[in-house]
Amino acid sequence: MSASDGMKFIQSWEDLVADKLQGIRRRAVLKSSFGIAAGLTVALKAPAIRAQDKSLSLMILGPDQKAVAWMKSALDEFKSKSGYAVELRQSDWGSAFQKLLTATASGTLADVCMMGQVMTPALASKGAFLPIDSYLKGWAEIDQFYVPMLKDGAFGGKSYALPVYADVRTAIYRSDILEKVGISALPTNWDDFKALAGKLSRKNGGPLDAPFFANQDKSVGLMQTYSQMLVQAGGSYFDAKGKSILSSESGLAALQYLVSFFAEGLANPNIVYQGTGPTPLVQGLAAMTYNSVVEPRNAHANNPGVEKFVVAGLPLSAKPGGTPATLAWINKLGIGANTKDPDGAWQLLSFLTSKDSSEKFAELWGGLPSRKDLKDAPFLASINKGFVDATQYAGALPITPNLLQIQKEVNIAMQSAIRQVQSPADVLAALDRKIDEITRA
Template sequence: MKGWRGLAVGAAALSVAVAGCGTSSDNAGGDSGEPKTLTVWLMDGSAPTTLTDALNKEFQDSNAGVTVKYEVQKWNGIQEKLTTALTSNNPPDVIELGNTQTAKFAAEETLYDLSGDASDLNGDQWLGGLKDSLTWDGKQYGMPFYAANRTVIYRTDLFEAAGIAAAPTSRDEWVAAIEKLKAANAADPDFQALYLPGQSWYTLLSFIWDEGGDVAQPQGSAWAGALDTPQAKAGVDFYKKLVDVSGTKAPKDADEATPQQMEVFGTGKVGMMIGLPWELAGAVKANPDLESKTAAFPIPSKTAGKAAPVFLGGSNLAIPAGSQNSDLAKAYLKLLSSKKYQDMLAEGGSVPGTSTDTQKLATNPLGKALAESAPNGKVTPTTPAWAAVEAGQNPLKDMLTAYLTGAKSLDDATSGANASLSKTLAG
């Protein structure tokens, strides 16, 4: 998934990645003792070394003659490297893929069909949103690895000073909290109750989904935009309401990376931001005083007491179709899907992709917010064409800027974006 760099809960940091790839050698368990090499590629920062060291050692100890060749891949140029590796005569055996990348490689028939192996990989515990991202043409092309999602990260001290007794559990309570923060800090012209960039479209997805809408819908074997529906328009309109009521000074023509919103939050002049765990870690690194003054709550739904659906960013694990060690690769994935290693992911701050048990994650406010949000997570349309939406002139970003600046009405902004999105998805 585009945009992931790391994950941290409180002071503990764990990088999160969302793409990957590996090399090969076929005999599950290696019972014959014949020397074999299982090549595993994971992304830089994808999993802590404590996990991968223990995993690789246990797998080798349980499979005579097998050596795990563990290789960490860099982000720069990974798309091209994946494409080359998956079409070679000697592809990796286990690879990590971003959840928005999986459909592309599945459609190209470069991934092994694991539909018949899901039960061995704890398929009944797969995180729903990531499972959807693995599905192509009715088949499963991998196993969920881990995920994380956006929560509302806030200053506990500023909430207390403003008389906000508890974290909001509905949109109305959220707006009321913004108003209280503004009133309590009215003397500071630099204060922002909520920092919300104009093009934070992953956040927008939560509001659209919460209204019962979507950005696109399948039409036969293709997809078409759904941004001009009443439900999608309501989500866009609520986004504008938050921007207007918060008085955010964030640019309306840029996303959360320009400037980096964690840097803005780190100035101490912001009450809330809608962000990822690693963004909180970045803010705390820049301003250590924030570590004891921050917490998080799920993005609230319009329905009181519920969390809004969230974009579930994360990674999947897959086996290249050309792997010469597919049985060994399945055994490796089976071990990684076990509770032991899923708990290790949770302890590091990730939402485990193949375990419904989030107890290990919910040991602090940020982890608790992640755990509460993740089961309601969703992903972008599972189609290879979606990559062009994110890589190109993203129509959702253009739509938000046009509406927030008044350049277009809600109807015109959503209609134009919908036409552009449908064209891109049609290839």
Template sequence: MSLIVFGPTQQALEWLKNTALAEFTKQTGYEIEVRPSNWGSGFQKLLTAVASGTLADVTMLGQVMTPALMSRGAFLPIDDRLAKWDDTKKFYPAMLKDGTYDGKSYALPIYADVRTSVYRSDILQKAGVGPDALPKNWDDFKAVARKLSTKNGGPLETPFFSNQDNSVGLMQTFSMMLYQAGGSYFDESGKAQLSNDAGVRALDYLVSFYKEGLANPNVVYQGTGPRPLVLGTSAMTYNSVTVQQNAVEYKPDVEKYILAGPPLAADPGGKPSTIAWINKFAISARTKDPDGAWALLSYLTSRDISGKFAEIWGGLPARTDLSGAAYLKKVSPGFVEATQYAGALPTSPNLLQIQQQVNIAMQSATRQSGPSKQILQELDKKIDQINGK
């Protein structure tokens, strides 16, 4: 049988082949051909493999890849197998749901990039904010940003970094705020509804940081080097454990100051919410051995193997019974605690195009190019055009 994995380091490949899959072969007799690939070209490679009928028996999937390939009939439904599998209930429900499309389950989560509020604790201390007094709602978050601003005697010109980058960082930040405001991308008919009250409220909140001079639209992370939070040019952001990993790589002395806070609620006493980018495994619809492929899929997502996989690939576990995994002791606890509040982006087959359009709209909004309602109405039209609505 064959297996596609994305983004493995040499260490990860050695563990996968020589430890994890060697044990699987010992248990089952199946020899596994591993096909490693990078994330950058991965989506196109999978599209080509689906079209040519050469997709591996079991395939790793990223967030954007999943619905696009599910809609093409690339994967085998696994609902009957999940119903009989004791481990099914041990995954975070939102992450398990992310492997569904059109009412059927096709994939199992392996690890996630869970977002939450992230701070530089040493800089917060300068404004009198300790680790036990981190914000829980929008008003409190904004109040901390104001305290940190040089306009109010604080240490930073622009305390908040909303993840402007050369990818879709602003879209991710807006999506978190959208969920926190109780919004969603689509209504029941599948039409975009970002311009409703929740969407407008979320965008107004994001833009307010720029209007007040608490964020700078010209600060763009280029994808390499220390992030603004690690540099100390900002002290607050919405991000994930990747910020802590960035500190380890570029400024190890700063790692101890990277502090994950709770996901925010829009209102005091409201429901906290956040998003996660969830990576998964699925079985090819053309596999010649569905039972063997399921054996491999369920093995990879079993407690011990998926826990090690998440550790080596640098993510958080997708299983609730791994919340106390040993490697997580090195991670700021707030990242792990945020997992229970994480939802996924919509499972639209056109998510790749949609997120790009959302990011472009957010770039325009942060430069205060027009009212939030108008920007989002135009964005809804573009999304509906992409989806053929």
């Protein structure tokens, strides 16, 4: 689903809801026409049926066969503990947002739903989910979640979702290529990172034409790289009043830093990852990038011989001695607003975000835990420690219903910037105006 299609769908929300309400009224009239005897039969039987009918539904996104098998087993366990039978629904990520929007408008949203980062504010702003603050109050588990990841499930001052795992980004390297220029210690700040790219550059006697890959792809990878640099520079997307401030001093510093790799021949804007096969880092076309555990998993699938050389460092700081900073793309679970059993839905939600369940979500969906008490989870032993260490420095993107459209616009602007069609200052000034139009700030 494209960003523009997503926004059109959101804008048609009221019409969809109105149609649904009309349908409910029509059905109510038809039901009232049943005979008295039939009505008595239903009335007598209904209480017994409701007493036995402890059922819920769950929507999960992007599972593979192994994940589905685990989930079915987990739901059997939940049934034995709670008495609730759970209908399992699933969707691929690509069509998930539209399915959740449609289900919300038609009143068929699952009792508990999985959602991606950009989906949460867009759906919460339309009343798709129940606030869960009353359940979180006094809940013993709440302090186990990383605070930025927990905050990412809030919108408009209310909590709507709990994180289950995160795609945490950091600086990633090919250690075997770094060794060719005598580097063993990984960079910690922008200056060192840039200096390493210079040493790796063929023009300086290094082994690579374009040492740094800025995650250009057919989606929003370049926007994700810029966003990480933005937080490392101390910047943010919006001010306290909701106006876009990417052209601020911090935002400009981040874009100038990104563009400098391309301007100095240390990155190639024409190298674009198509989404399948080995990434440029795994191919050996680059030795440095900003990404996640996706990189070593890509190596495992496409070039197993180099997997051991794909290593993660701490997120960078903009200045020497500064605090590392990065972002995480956080996937969550929330309770559908149309649920007929919110207490039962909370039981399911809290079960799925428990320590044991959260560990399996992270392991099987290919992310990192959202809970602090899982930092030593057994499955993490097979993941480079740098990824796990990066989690404590990870924040989240801004919580706005327009994030789907905004990230697309940022990615387009970044493409212009790295090709040096416009100056970084002009790119960001135009981008601020565009984002304010989208948010009507």
